[in-house]
Amino acid sequence: MRSEAAFTTRPAGEVVIIGAGPCGLTAAYELCKAGVRVLVLEQDPKTVGGLSRTVEYKGFRFDIGGHRFFSKNPQIEELWTEIGGDRMLRRERKSRIFYRGLLFKYPLEIIDSLKNLGAMESIACIGSYLRSRLAPAREVKTFEDWVVRAFGRRLYEIFFKTYTEKVWGIPCNTISADWAAQRIRGLSVSALIRAALRWPGKDQPIIKTLIGNFRYPPHGPGEIWEILAARIQSMGARNLMGERVVTLERSNNRIRAVITENRSGTSRHPGDFFLSTMPMRDLILAMDPPAPPEIVEAASGLRYRDFITVALILDRAEVFPDQWIYVHDPDVKVGRIQNFKNWSPDMVADPRFTVLGLEYFCFDSSTMWHESDENLIAMARDELVHLGLADYKSIVDGAVVRQPAAYPIYDNHYQDSVRTIRRFLECEAVNLQLAGRNGMHKYNNQDHAMLTGMMAARNILGGNYDQWRVNSDALYLEEGEPEETGLRLTPISVAPDELAPPKAG
Ligand SMILES: Cc1cc2nc3c(=O)[nH]c(=O)nc-3n(C[C@H](O)[C@H](O)[C@H](O)COP(=O)(O)OP(=O)(O)OC[C@H]3O[C@@H](n4cnc5c(N)ncnc54)[C@H](O)[C@@H]3O)c2cc1C
Numbered sequence: 184m185r186s187e188a189a190f191t192t193r194p195a196g197e198v199v200i201i202g203a204g205p206c207g208l209t210a211a212y213e214l215c216k217a218g219v220r221v222l223v224l225e226q227d228p229k230t231v232g233g234l235s236r237t238v239e240y241k242g243f244r245f246d247i248g249g250h251r252f253f254s255k256n257p258q259i260e261e262l263w264t265e266i267g268g269d270r271m272l273r274r275e276r277k278s279r280i281f282y283r284g285l286l287f288k289y290p291l292e293i294i295d296s297l298k299n300l301g302a303m304e305s306i307a308c309i310g311s312y313l314r315s316r317l318a319p320a321r322e323v324k325t326f327e328d329w330v331v332r333a334f335g336r337r338l339y340e341i342f343f344k345t346y347t348e349k350v351w352g353i354p355c356n357t358i359s360a361d362w363a364a365q366r367i368r369g370l371s372v373s374a375l376i377r378a379a380l381r382w383p384g385k386d387q388p389i390i391k392t393l394i395g396n397f398r399y400p401p402h403g404p405g406e407i408w409e410i411l412a413a414r415i416q417s418m419g420a421r422n423l424m425g426e427r428v429v430t431l432e433r434s435n436n437r438i439r440a441v442i443t444e445n446r447s448g449t450s451r452h453p454g455d456f457f458l459s460t461m462p463m464r465d466l467i468l469a470m471d472p473p474a475p476p477e478i479v480e481a482a483s484g485l486r487y488r489d490f491i492t493v494a495l496i497l498d499r500a501e502v503f504p505d506q507w508i509y510v511h512d513p514d515v516k517v518g519r520i521q522n523f524k525n526w527s528p529d530m531v532a533d534p535r536f537t538v539l540g541l542e543y544f545c546f547d548s549s550t551m552w553h554e555s556d557e558n559l560i561a562m563a564r565d566e567l568v569h570l571g572l573a574d575y576k577s578i579v580d581g582a583v584v585r586q587p588a589a590y591p592i593y594d595n596h597y598q599d600s601v602r603t604i605r606r607f608l609e610c611e612a613v614n615l616q617l618a619g620r621n622g623m624h625k626y627n628n629q630d631h632a633m634l635t636g637m638m639a640a641r642n643i644l645g646g647n648y649d650q651w652r653v654n655s656d657a658l659y660l661e662e663g664e665p666e667e668t669g670l671r672l673t674p675i676s677v678a679p680d681e682l683a684p685p686k687a688g
Contacts, residue, residue: 427445440453466617481600619636
C-alpha cells in the first residue's frame with residue numbers, strides 16, 4: 184500500500200485541516216512554517232485540543248483523562264518545550280490501585296502487595312499462583328487464561344480482571360491472549376521478586392520502561408494547544424471554531440470542498456488539499472457523492488469506546504497524594520480517579536479545594552451515557568464516599584463532560600475496514616491525508632498523533648512519509664525502545680461480536 188504521498192507540488196491554494204486537536208494543530212504549524220495558507224475547522228465552539236483539551240469549570244480545571252507529556256521522539260519533546268517553555272512542570276508519577284479498601288502501589292511491588300493483602304490472602308494468592316505453575320492450563324486462548332497461568336486466579340481477580348472489564352466493557356474471557364502478552368509483557372511474579380530483591384534479571388529493563396516521570400503544563404494539556412492555536416493564527420492561519428464538517432464534496436478523484444454546520448447555518452470551504460483528523464467513520468459517511476456501499480459498510484463497522492468524566496470539587500486541601508488511582512473494586516462503576524491538583528497546583532481556583540476527575544468508560548448507547556448530569560454527579564459522589572476517599576460534606580460541587588469516541592476499538596474487523604477505506608481514499612481522494620488518533624483509527628497518544636500530523640503536512644509539501652508506520656513500527660521516526668504499553672493498548676476479541684456495545688448499563 185502506498186504512503187498516501189501523492190503530492191508532488193506545493194499547494195497553491197488553501198490547505199483545509201479538519202480538527203484542532205494535537206494532530207491538526209501540529210500539521211497546521213508545519214504548513215505555516217512553510218508559508219502555506221491554512222484553514223483549520225474545529226467543531227467545538229470554544230476549545231481547541233480535542234481529547235487533550237482542558238475543561239474549565241468555575242476556575243477549576245480538568246483533563247479528559249490525565250494527559251502525561253512523554254515521548255520517545257526528541258522532535259516532539261522539543262516541540263513541547265518550544266511551545267510550553269520553562270512553564271512545563273516535571274512530575275514524578277504517583278499512581279496506585281484501589282481494591283477493597285486497600286491501596287496498592289502501581290507499578291506493582293511484591294512486598295507492598297503482600298503486606299496489603301495480609302497473611303491469609305497472601306498465602307491464598309501464593310497457593311493459587313503455585314497451582315497455576317504446577318498444573319498450567321493447556322490451552323491459552325484468552326486474556327483470562329493467560330493471566331491466570333502467569334499469576335494464578337486470585338491475583339488475576341485482584342489486579343487484572345475488573346479494571347480491564349471496566350475499560351473495555353467486555354469480559355476478560357473474550358479478549359485475546361495475545362493482547363495480555365503485549366500488555367503485561369515483562370511483568371511476571373519472578374520479575375517482581377527479583378525487583379524486590381534488587382536482583383537484575385532479563386525482565387527488569389522492560390519493567391523500567393514504565394514511565395515514572397513526565398511533563399505537564401501548569402494549566403493542563405489544553406494550555407499547550409491554546410498557545411499553538413494562537414501561534415498558527417499569528418502566522419496567518421485561519422482557525423474557525425464551531426464549524427462541524429458534515430459533507431466532503433468529491434469529484435474526479437479529489438476532494439473539492441467541505442461543508443460545515445455552524446450556529447448560523449452552513450458554510451462551504453473549498454481547498455487544494457485536505458487533512459482529516461475527524462473519526463474515519465464519520466469522514467466516509469460524510470462523502471458526497473456517497474462512497475460505494477462496501478466502503479460505507481466498512482466505515483459503519485468502526486467502533487469507539489466513549490468516556491465520561493465527572494469532576495467533583497471538594498473543600499479539602501488534600502485528599503490523596505496520587506495523580507491518579509485505578510479503581511479495581513467491583514462494587515463501583517468508576518474506573519479511575521484523577522487528582523488534578525497533584526498534576527499541577529494551578530488546576531484549582533483556590534488551594535483550599537481539590538478537583539477530582541472520576542472516569543467512567545462506557546458506550547454512547549448505554550443508559551449511563553444518557554443519565555442527567557445531576558444523576559451522574561450523585562452517582563460519582565456516592566461512589567467516592569463508598570470507597571472511603573471522601574465524606575459527603577466535603578463534596579461541594581460537580582460537573583460532567585461526555586467524550587464520544589475516546590478510544591478507537593480494535594475488534595476483529597477493524598483492520599480490514601481500515602485497509603478497505605484507505606484503498607478507496609487512495610484512488611478516490613488523492614488530495615486527502617488522514618492523520619491523528621480517530622483520523623487513522625489508531626490508538627495514538629499525543630506524540631504519535633502529532634507525528635502523523637507532521638508527516639501528513641510534509642506529504643502535502645511534497646514529502647513521502649508513511650504516517651501509518653507511526654506507533655506500529657517503533658523505530659520509525661522514534662529513538663530508543665518501544666513505548667510503555669502499561670494499561671494503554673486496546674484488546675483484541677476472540678469472539679466475533681464481543682466488542683459490540685451492550686444494550687444498556
Ligand atoms: C482518557 C484518555 C487519556 C489519555 N491520556 C494521554 C496521556 O496521558 N498522554 C498522551 O500523550 N495522550 C493521552 N491520550 C491520547 C490523546 O488524547 C490523543 O492522542 C490526542 O488528543 C489525539 O490527537 P488528535 O488531534 O489526533 O485527535 P483529537 O484529540 O481527537 O482531536 C480531533 C479534533 O477534531 C475535531 N473534530 C472531530 N470531528 C469533527 C468534525 N466533523 N468537524 C470538525 N472538527 C471535528 C474534534 O472536536 C477534535 O478537536 C489520552 C486519551 C484519552 C481518551
